[in-house]
Amino acid sequence: MKENEEDHQWEDRFRQLGNIEPAQPRPFFYTRLEARLKSRMESSELAALLPWWLQKPAYALGTLGVLIALNVSVAIWQNSSNAPTVETDPGTYEAFVQDYQLDHQTVYADE
Amino acid sequence: MFTFNDIDRLQESELIAELKAGRESAFRILVETYQDKVYNIALVIVQQPEEAEDIAQEVFIEVYQTVRQFREEARLTTWLYRITTSKALAHHRKRKARKRFSILTSLFGLNNEVLHHPPDFHHPGVSLEQKEEMKTLFKAIDQLADTQKVAFILHYIEEQSHREIADVLEVSVSAVESLLHRAKQNLRKQLAPYYKERRNP
CATH class of the missing domain: 1.10.10.10 (Winged helix-like DNA-binding domain superfamily/Winged helix DNA-binding domain)
Structure with missing residues (x-):
């Protein structure tokens, strides 16, 4: 009996929430919404011009990362292949052999 | 014989048809009819007026963008309530996570005060x-x-x-x-x- 009464009491307390006047947004809500919708649509139109893989920041950053990695690897490869060769004195026999590539082994070397 | 509910539903389906056709006046009617309801639910969930307004705007933007996919299996109000509650809860969860993070950073001395502590x-x-x-x-x-x-x-x-x-x-x-x-x-x-x-x- 007492429990029932207590249940009623709690129910009454909760039902008071239904008597609260509903809150309203600030005036000109529609104007602010319209402006937001317009800017959202403009940015989505702009985004539509980009390829799908550039529309998402994660993909765009990933692509940028791949491009940077490719550039760095090409630069490293270029540097290593252009390593300075040992210069010989232009007046010597070794320089003459090097210039005319006479030091190359040919298939006729044994002949 | 039509009941009040049927008439309500009839007007609702007309409104949805107009929205699907992209009529701006229909969108305005929808917003002006439901803005208080949407805002009030968002406010009670997030308990912050600025955030509630932000959520209410996002709700109507989603309605505008997805109304063509609305199949009228549920009532318009049910759909609005569903979008509002899920957006408000997501917002609220994000704020709680930010608050936890700010407590953590304050513990480790990165800043000296606990942020995001609403009154x-x-x-x-x-x-x-x-x-x-x-x-x-x-x-x-x-x-x-x-x-x-x-x-x-x-x-x-x-x-x-x-x-x-x-x-x-x-x-x-x-x-x-x-x-x-x-x-x-x-x-x-x-x-x-x-x-x-x-x-x-």
Whole structure:
């Protein structure tokens, strides 16, 4: 009996929430919404011009990362292949052999 | 013979047809009809007027962008309630996560104050004599689990039936009854000391 009464009491307390006047947004809500919708649509139109893989920041950053990695690897490869060769004195026999590539082994070397 | 509900539904389907056709006037009618409802639910869930307005705007933007996919299996209000509650809960979860993070950073000395600590929530529709009691009640509601909170708010503030709440949450009516029962039990547990103190100050 007492429990029932207590249940009623709690129910009454909760039902008071239904008597609260509903809150309203600030005036000109529609104007602010319209402006937001317009800017959202403009940015989505702009985004539509980009390829799908550039529309998402994660993909765009990933692509940028791949491009940077490719550039760095090409630069490293270029540097290593252009390593300075040992210069010989232009007046010597070794320089003459090097210039005319006479030091190359040919298939006729044994002949 | 048409009932009031049928007439309501008829007007609703006309409004949806106009929205699907992209009529701006229909969108304006929709916003002006439901803006208070949407804002009020968002406000009760997030308990911050600026965030509630932000959520209300996002709700209508989503409606505008996805109304062509709306298949009218649910009522328009059910669909609006569903979008509003899910957006508000997501927002609220994000804020709680930010708050936890700011507590953590303050512990490790990255900054000296705890950010994102909103003041006590006072609903603008509450009368002066109920202000203190409602503040405590809303604080307790904020502690409820997400689904319990939505079920409780829709039932006691929006005065929705169990069937309507079940449609919003996409669960069975018995699941809603169980959610409401648990929500009330949790609130009673939290609020019992407050009411005890009020009776015997």
